[in-house]
Amino acid sequence: MEKPLFDYQSDVADYVRNTEQMFRIMKEGVDRWCGGFKGKTVLEVGAGFQLPHGGLTTCLTLRDGAKRAFGIDIASPEEYAARPDHVAFWRAAREIYGVDVRGLDEGRVHFASQDILFDDAMFSRVTMLQMSASAMYFRDDMFDVMFSNAVFEHVPDARGVLKEMFRTMAPGGAAYIHWNPFTSLEMGGHDIGIPFYFPWAHLRLTQAQHIEMLRRVLADPALYSTANPPEHTITPARAKELAADPALFHKQMSDDLNRLRVRDFLAYAQEAGFEILHSGYHIKSDLRLYLTDKVRAELKGYDDDELLTSFHSAALRKPKADA
Secondary structure, three states: OOOOOEHHHOOHHHHHHHHHHHHHHHHHHHHHHOOOOOOOEEEEEOOOOOOOOOOHHHHHHHHOOOOEEEEEEOOOOOOOOOOHHHHHHHHHHHHHHOOOOEOHHHOOOEOOOOOOOEEEOOEEOEEEEEOOOOOOOOOOOOEEEEEEEOOOOOOOOHHHHHHHHHHHEEEEEEEEEEEOOOOOOOOOOHHHHOOOOOOOHHHHOOHHHHHHHHHHHHOOHHHHOOOOOHHHOEOHHHHHHHHOOHHHHHHHHHHOOOOOOHHHHHHHHHHHOOEEEEEEEEEOHHHHHHOOHHHHHHOOOOOHHHHHEEEEEEEEEOOOOOO
């Protein structure tokens, strides 16, 4: 089995429950702003097939009444289908939540089922596809509901993704989105942020300074065990691997983040044609102590909300066509 990246992934059952909890958070937003999943054709933008849990949140929309669900990602679901950690995850998902896929007994994950994922033996209600979100090959006006979690900070062309979401959204349809702005203390720099050791390191340090700090933190369990958000506490095995080449780690993480800010995301959404139903910063009050006068002086170009938010949520609606 592949080595887990984070502590919560070490126990497969906990990992499955963690993913289902994230689905429930997304469901709350969809229920509030998008009219729920029931009877809808749904698209998850960025299903994350390279990770063991990739696709589970898409499948769970069917449990919540979706008529049909699609999940897309830049990674291929087939490329990772036979990895032991993926198979173990989906076996646990089947046991805990009754979410079934084919191929598990043969050692691979195939997203089709004769249980909740099928209307009948010949037609699957869930479809997983490798696709760029900025160049979708879906027809216009296809989806009633879209949702996306922790994706928009990674896409190279956020403007293009929002334009494609608008094109493929049915008039009157809506999208619910969670994402991590690059300005965020906790999640902005992802693993290279080391937020609680040196707040906003990814914004305040030069590349050379940041790499040297990573080298020091990753070599010391007392530092790396407290340097990340709790859900991203890395395992000792991963810390050892990363400490061997922190410059490569910094490059990989930096290249994977697009530095998108909330103001730009909202501007792109409006430019695409969406009505903004909701825009929210999610701030933990105990993080405010890190925003000292010294830090504020160094980060004059950012406001408190975008620096302190753990994530940003947005609900976007495509206006109904004129009668």
